[in-house]
Amino acid sequence: MSEHFxxxxxxxxxxxxxxxxxxxxxxxxxxxPVGTQATVKAMTxxxxxxxxxxxxxxxxxxxxxRPGEKLIARLGGLHRFMAWNRPIxxxxxxxxxxxxxxxxxxxxxxxxxQNHLDGSPTFIGPETSMEIQRDLGSDIVxxxxxxxxxxxxxxxxxxxxxxxxxWAKRCRAWWDAQPAEGRPLVFxxxxxxxxxxxxxxxxxxxxxxxxxxxxxxGVSVGEPEPEMFAAVENSVPFLPKTHPRxxxxxxxxxxxxxxxxxxxxxxxxxxxxxxxxxxxAFTAGGTLNLKNAPFAEDTSPIEEGxxxxxxxxxxxxxxxxxxxxxxxLGLRLLSIHNLHFYLGLARQAREHILAGSFQxxxxxxxxxxxxxxxxx
Amino acid sequence: MSEHFxxxxxxxxxxxxxxxxxxxxxxxxxxxPVGTQATVKAMTxxxxxxxxxxxxxxxxxxxxxRPGEKLIARLGGLHRFMAWNRPIxxxxxxxxxxxxxxxxxxxxxxxxxQNHLDGSPTFIGPETSMEIQRDLGSDIVxxxxxxxxxxxxxxxxxxxxxxxxxWAKRCRAWWDAQPAEGRPLVFxxxxxxxxxxxxxxxxxxxxxxxxxxxxxxGVSVGEPEPEMFAAVENSVPFLPKTHPRxxxxxxxxxxxxxxxxxxxxxxxxxxxxxxxxxxxAFTAGGTLNLKNAPFAEDTSPIEEGxxxxxxxxxxxxxxxxxxxxxxxLGLRLLSIHNLHFYLGLARQAREHILAGSFQxxxxxxxxxxxxxxxxx
Numbered sequence: 078m079s080e081h082f083x084x085x086x087x088x089x090x091x092x093x094x095x096x097x098x099x100x101x102x103x104x105x106x107x108x109x110p111v112g113t114q115a116t117v118k119a120m121t122x123x124x125x126x127x128x129x130x131x132x133x134x135x136x137x138x139x140x141x142x143r144p145g146e147k148l149i150a151r152l153g154g155l156h157r158f159m160a161w162n163r164p165i166x167x168x169x170x171x172x173x174x175x176x177x178x179x180x181x182x183x184x185x186x187x188x189x190x191q192n193h194l195d196g197s198p199t200f201i202g203p204e205t206s207m208e209i210q211r212d213l214g215s216d217i218v219x220x221x222x223x224x225x226x227x228x229x230x231x232x233x234x235x236x237x238x239x240x241x242x243x244w245a246k247r248c249r250a251w252w253d254a255q256p257a258e259g260r261p262l263v264f265x266x267x268x269x270x271x272x273x274x275x276x277x278x279x280x281x282x283x284x285x286x287x288x289x290x291x292x293x294x295g296v297s298v299g300e301p302e303p304e305m306f307a308a309v310e311n312s313v314p315f316l317p318k319t320h321p322r323x324x325x326x327x328x329x330x331x332x333x334x335x336x337x338x339x340x341x342x343x344x345x346x347x348x349x350x351x352x353x354x355x356x357x358a359f360t361a362g363g364t365l366n367l368k369n370a371p372f373a374e375d376t377s378p379i380e381e382g383x384x385x386x387x388x389x390x391x392x393x394x395x396x397x398x399x400x401x402x403x404x405x406l407g408l409r410l411l412s413i414h415n416l417h418f419y420l421g422l423a424r425q426a427r428e429h430i431l432a433g434s435f436q437x438x439x440x441x442x443x444x445x446x447x448x449x450x451x452x453x
Numbered sequence: 454m455s456e457h458f459x460x461x462x463x464x465x466x467x468x469x470x471x472x473x474x475x476x477x478x479x480x481x482x483x484x485x486p487v488g489t490q491a492t493v494k495a496m497t498x499x500x501x502x503x504x505x506x507x508x509x510x511x512x513x514x515x516x517x518x519r520p521g522e523k524l525i526a527r528l529g530g531l532h533r534f535m536a537w538n539r540p541i542x543x544x545x546x547x548x549x550x551x552x553x554x555x556x557x558x559x560x561x562x563x564x565x566x567q568n569h570l571d572g573s574p575t576f577i578g579p580e581t582s583m584e585i586q587r588d589l590g591s592d593i594v595x596x597x598x599x600x601x602x603x604x605x606x607x608x609x610x611x612x613x614x615x616x617x618x619x620w621a622k623r624c625r626a627w628w629d630a631q632p633a634e635g636r637p638l639v640f641x642x643x644x645x646x647x648x649x650x651x652x653x654x655x656x657x658x659x660x661x662x663x664x665x666x667x668x669x670x671g672v673s674v675g676e677p678e679p680e681m682f683a684a685v686e687n688s689v690p691f692l693p694k695t696h697p698r699x700x701x702x703x704x705x706x707x708x709x710x711x712x713x714x715x716x717x718x719x720x721x722x723x724x725x726x727x728x729x730x731x732x733x734a735f736t737a738g739g740t741l742n743l744k745n746a747p748f749a750e751d752t753s754p755i756e757e758g759x760x761x762x763x764x765x766x767x768x769x770x771x772x773x774x775x776x777x778x779x780x781x782l783g784l785r786l787l788s789i790h791n792l793h794f795y796l797g798l799a800r801q802a803r804e805h806i807l808a809g810s811f812q813x814x815x816x817x818x819x820x821x822x823x824x825x826x827x828x829x
C-alpha cells in the first residue's frame with residue numbers, strides 16, 4: 078500500500094481500490110469524463126455530480142492556450158472557475174502538442190510550436206507543464222512526455238523514450254522543490270510505443286524515479302487493438318501493485334473491461350461525449366446510430382432498464398428527431414446517457430471485483446457487445 | 454368573464470388573469486418559451502419546469518415539415534413526444550410559410566410552397582393547419598392567416614385581410630364540426646398591418662366569428678417600435694375584456710411591459726434563447742454581450758441577486774470563456790439565465806398588477822433598461 082492508494086479487493090489482476098486526493102477519495106476502477114476547455118462538453122457540473130462522476134480531466138494544452146492558466150489562477154483556480162469541487166486530473170499537454178500544434182521544434186528544453194488557435198508561438202517544456210498544472214490547481218498532475226507517432230521504429234521510440242525519461246526526472250525535481258504541503262499527486266507515463274523491451278525500460282525507470290501513480294501512454298493512437306492490449310501487458314508487470322495505474326485515452330466499453338482485467342484502475346475517454354455529438358448512443362449490446370431510419374417510430378428508450386434522465390423520459394424516435402434536426406437537446410441527452418453508461422460500467426466493474434464476480438461479468442459483457450463498423 | 458378566462462385584477466389596462474386550458478391553468482401575464490422543433494432550444498423539460506414555464510409554443514410549420522404531425526400523432530402527440538406535460542400553444546404555420554418557404558403560391562384554398570428543408574412541394578391551408586394542430590395535440594390553436602410583409606399599402610393590406618378573415622371563418626367552421634369534448638382553445642389573429650382602420654375591421658370581424666382568445670399578429674416584422682405599439686393600441690380596444698390577448702413574437706423586456714400596460718396577457722419570443730446562442734445575456738440594466746473583453750476577469754455573476762443556476766454558480770469570466778471557446782455549456786447557461794429573466798419579468802408584472810403597483814414597476818424598469826446598439 079502507498080499512503081494515498083488502498084487496494085480493497087483483487088479479482089485476478091483486477092482490483093478495487095481507493096485513491097486519496099487532496100480533494101477527497103476516488104473509488105476505482107474509475108472513469109473520468111474529459112473536460113478539455115474547462116467544461117465537460119454540453120454538461121453542467123450538477124449533471125456530472127448526479128451521474129456520479131468522481132473526478133474529471135482537464136487539458137493543460139487547451140487551457141494554456143485559452144483562457145490561460147494565469148487568468149484561471151487569478152480567478153481562484155480551475156475548480157472554482159468551472160464550479161467543480163471534486164478532484165481534477167490534468168494531462169501534461171504533451172499529447173496535444175504532438176497531435177494539434179503546428180511547426181513543432183523539439184529540443185531537450187521542451188517543445189516550441191504554433192498553437193492551433195491563432196498560430197501564436199508557444200513553448201511547453203517539462204517545467205512549464207508542471208507550472209501550468211500547478212497554476213490550474215490540478216489534484217493529479219501528469220508528467221510532460223514526448224508522444225511518438227504510430228508506428229515508430231525501435232530506434233526512434235528508444236530515442237524518444239530517453240527524452241521522456243529525462244523530462245520525467247526534471248518534472249520530479251520541479252515538484253520536489255515545491256512545498257510538500259498541499260502538493261498534488263504526480264503520475265509518471267510509461268512510453269515505448271509497441272516495443273516490449275522499451276515498455277519495460279520505461280516502467281522500471283519511472284518507478285526508480287518514483288511517482289504517486291503510473292499511466293500507460295502512447296495507446297489509442299491508431300494502433301490495432303492487440304497492440305494496445307500488448308502495450309498495457311508489457312507495462313503493468315513492472316509497475317508497483319501499491320500504486321494506481323491509468324490507461325490514457327481509452328477506450329470502447331469492452332476495451333475498458335479488458336484493461337481493468339489487466340490491472341488498470343483509471344480511464345479517461347472522449348468517446349461518450351464525442352459520439353453523443355455524432356448521434357451515437359452506447360448500450361450493452363453495442364452502439365446505436367440514432368440517425369438511422371428504423372428508429373423513426375421506435376418508442377423504446379435508448380436502453381431498456383437504463384436509469385438515466387434520457388432513458389427515463391424520451392424515446393429513440395424523439396432522440397432521432399432531435400439528432401436529425403441538429404437540436405442541442407439531442408446531443409445533451411445522448412451525452413447524459415453515454416456518460417451514465419461509462420460511469421456505470423466502471424462502477425459495475427468495481428462492484429463485481431468486490432464481489433469476486435468480475436471475470437464472469439467481463440466475459441458476458443464483452444460477448445454481448447457488438448462493435449459496429451461505423452463506430453469504434 | 455368567459456368560461457375559460459378569469460380576470461383577477463386590473464391595474465390601468467393591465468390585468469392579472471387565469472386562462473384555463475385542457476391541460477391546466479395558465480396565470481397571466483405569461484411568457485411562453487418557443488419550442489420550434491419540439492424542443493425549446495438547448496433546454497430539457499425538467500429545466501423549463503424548474504424555471505416556472507407554464508406553457509410553451511410549438512411551430513406547426515416546422516413540425517409538419519419534420520418529423521411530420523402524423524408521426525407525432527402515432528407516437529401519442531407532441532406532449533408525449535417531447536415529454537412536456539404542461540400546456541402547448543401552436544402557431545398556425547402562417548408566419549413561417551411567408552418567411553421561410555420558397556416559391557409561394559397563394560390561392561383562396563391556401564398556400565403551395567417549397568419547404569425550406571429539402572424544397573419538397575408542400576401545401577398548408579386553413580383546414581390543413583387546423584388538422585396539423587389537432588394531430589399535434591395542441592392546447593391552444595392559432596388560426597391560419599396570411600402575413601403581409603412590412604411595409605404594406607392600405608390596398609394590399611385590405612386584400613390580405615379579407616383572405617385572412619375568409620380563412621378565419623373556415624378555421625372556425627372546421628372546429629365547430631369537431632367533437633366539443635376535449636377541444637382545444639382556438640385563437641383568432643388580428644391583422645391589418647399598420648393601418649388603424651384595418652386593425653379595427655379585423656378585430657371586429659374576428660369577434661363576430663367568435664374565438665376563445667385573440668392575438669395581435671403582423672407585429673415585430675421589422676416595423677419601428679412606435680408602429681408596433683400602434684398596431685396593438687389599434688387592436689385591443691375592439692377585443693373583449695373577457696378574453697385573453699396575445700401579442701405574437703414579442704419582444705424586448707421593455708416592450709413586453711409596455712404591451713402588458715396596453716392590456717396584453719400572453720407573449721412568445723425567441724430572443725432569450727436566440728441571443729443566448731449569440732453570447733448575450735439579459736439584465737435589468739440591459740443586455741450584456743459576454744464576448745466583450747472587459748468580462749475576461751469579471752468575477753461577478755451575470756446579474757447580482759439573480760437566482761438562476763447560471764448566476765448562482767458561475768462568473769461572467771467563465772461564461773465569456775465558454776462563449777469564446779464555442780462551448781455548448783455557454784449557450785446552455787445563457788439560455789437558462791435569459792429564460793429565467795423573461796419568465797420572471799412576466800411573473801413580476803403579474804405580482805405588481807395584483808398589488809396595484811404595476812405602473813410604477815413598469816416605469817422604473819423601462820427607465821433602467823438600456824437598449825444597446827448591438828441588440829434589439
